[in-house]
Amino acid sequence: MTISRRKFLRNTGLAVAGASLARPGLVSSAASIVRGPSKKIAILGAGMAGLVAAYELTQLGHDVTILEARMRPGGRVFTIREPFSDGLYAEAGAARIPDEHDLTLKYVKLFNLPLEPMYPTRLSSLTFDRNGTRHEGSMESFTEALGGYYGGDLGGSPSRWQKMKGGNDLLPKAFAQRLAGRIYYGSPVVRIETDAKMARVVFLHAGSPQTISADRVLCTIPFSVLRNVELPGLSEQKLEVIKRAQYAAVSRVYLQARNRIWEEKGLSGFAFTQSAVEIWHPTWSQAGPRGILMTYARPGEAERITNLKDAERISSTLKELDGYFPGLQTNFEGAATKCWLEDEWARGAWCFVGFRDFVRSTEVDSGRIHFAGEHLSAWPSWIQGALSSGLRAVKEIDAA
Numbered sequence: 001m002t003i004s005r006r007k008f009l010r011n012t013g014l015a016v017a018g019a020s021l022a023r024p025g026l027v028s029s030a031a032s033i034v035r036g037p038s039k040k041i042a043i044l045g046a047g048m049a050g051l052v053a054a055y056e057l058t059q060l061g062h063d064v065t066i067l068e069a070r071m072r073p074g075g076r077v078f079t080i081r082e083p084f085s086d087g088l089y090a091e092a093g094a095a096r097i098p099d100e101h102d103l104t105l106k107y108v109k110l111f112n113l114p115l116e117p118m119y120p121t122r123l124s125s126l127t128f129d130r131n132g133t134r135h136e137g138s139m140e141s142f143t144e145a146l147g148g149y150y151g152g153d154l155g156g157s158p159s160r161w162q163k164m165k166g167g168n169d170l171l172p173k174a175f176a177q178r179l180a181g182r183i184y185y186g187s188p189v190v191r192i193e194t195d196a197k198m199a200r201v202v203f204l205h206a207g208s209p210q211t212i213s214a215d216r217v218l219c220t221i222p223f224s225v226l227r228n229v230e231l232p233g234l235s236e237q238k239l240e241v242i243k244r245a246q247y248a249a250v251s252r253v254y255l256q257a258r259n260r261i262w263e264e265k266g267l268s269g270f271a272f273t274q275s276a277v278e279i280w281h282p283t284w285s286q287a288g289p290r291g292i293l294m295t296y297a298r299p300g301e302a303e304r305i306t307n308l309k310d311a312e313r314i315s316s317t318l319k320e321l322d323g324y325f326p327g328l329q330t331n332f333e334g335a336a337t338k339c340w341l342e343d344e345w346a347r348g349a350w351c352f353v354g355f356r357d358f359v360r361s362t363e364v365d366s367g368r369i370h371f372a373g374e375h376l377s378a379w380p381s382w383i384q385g386a387l388s389s390g391l392r393a394v395k396e397i398d399a400a
């Protein structure tokens with residue numbers, strides 16, 4: 001006997017309207033039993049929103065295809081491993097996971113990925129007061145300064161913050177591994193159109209346009225990039241929101257040192273500067289003797305760095321950090337930089353649009369196109385936001 005998806009969901013208390021699709025374990029177990037009619041779904045973008053939606057829709061028995069412009073999954077969850085030596089790595093995007101981000105932590109657990117503390121407990125951090133006077137203190141003094149400047153979201157006890165041992169890209173890779181045959185890399189979408197019966201997506205493959213048809217499209221492309229995609233039929237109001245969405249500038253500079261000379265002076269390598277730039281030692285939990293120090297600049301400071309040539313970004317950062325950690329210049333080996341405004345498939349670090357505002361902004365229903373991504377969630381600029389928006393779209397699409 002076959003059982004319809006809807007009947008199965010009702011019987012198991014996973015009825016679509018009230019379903020907590022945020023419970024990956026339950027959804028996964030549903031998959032092997034569901035035998036309802038499936039929908040053909042095109043998902044645009046293999047970032048966290050697209051991946052979680054693809055994974056859960058597949059578990060529910062739908063036929064999913066993912067089109068991704070890059071040659072890797074994860075979007076703004078991106079671990080930089082090159083050009084560093086000895087297997088060292090650092091995060092270009094998402095780095096820390098707070099203990100209240102239940103969705104992020106559930107998928108980390110589902111895929112058995114190892115977590116470790118974000119911050120070291122030993123050695124001193126540097127903070128600077130309004131007059132620029134330098135203070136050496138515990139890791140608490142760093143998170144306190146950070147939370148004080150950027151809001152409580154980033155503060156609290158250092159022990160509430162974790163990261164993935166081996167790099168945060170392990171999470172998107174774990175999703176992608178389970179979806180391998182369904183993902184088309186190197187496939188930038190250039191047009192999305194929909195009518196009463198079907199949706200069609202035009203993408204480039206080896207530079208030539210190709211079209212796929214689907215019952216439903218889930219678009220997770222950041223609005224900063226989506227504004228360059230043809231969207232015939234979408235309401236003027238929605239197009240206006242997409243056009244106006246403001247993405248934040250973030251710049252990071254990574255400096256590899258032959259030795260962790262700052263540790264010899266009792267310093268952890270973490271600092272919060274007078275211009276509100278974070279300095280991290282992301283390799284503190286990785287094997288030495290080499291180490292990476294990195295800067296994390298947000299709007300205000302990030303644009304200035306983005307406007308510099310790569311060599312200048314590196315030389316000016318090296319000079320500044322040598323002032324905090326003397327000896328860095330003589331131990332310097334090589335560097336990398338990441339400025340999110342110039343990332344072709346992100347054009348910025350994050351943005352808040354708000355799903356309700358986006359939906360309300362349209363008079364005409366967007367029909368067969370659904371939208372997700374951190375920008376359309378209650379947790380913009382977090383993995384948790386991308387995941388929650390993806391799961392909201394799963395409910396919409398399954399119920400449609």
Ligand SMILES: Cc1cc2nc3c(=O)[nH]c(=O)nc-3n(C[C@H](O)[C@H](O)[C@H](O)COP(=O)(O)OP(=O)(O)OC[C@H]3O[C@@H](n4cnc5c(N)ncnc54)[C@H](O)[C@@H]3O)c2cc1C
Binds near residue numbers: 046047095
């Ligand atoms: C610097 C930085 C620091 C951050 N720090 C944290 C943190 O500490 N903790 C945390 O939880 N989160 C953090 N985040 C936020 C987190 O990384 C994002 O919220 C989340 O990864 C966004 O996922 P997404 O799926 O919405 O978008 P994306 O990851 O951007 O995914 C969208 C995908 O669409 C693809 N795409 C774009 N255009 C096209 C096209 N035309 N055709 C096909 N595909 C396309 C992109 O390549 C990408 O893979 C940070 C982000 C940044 C940038």
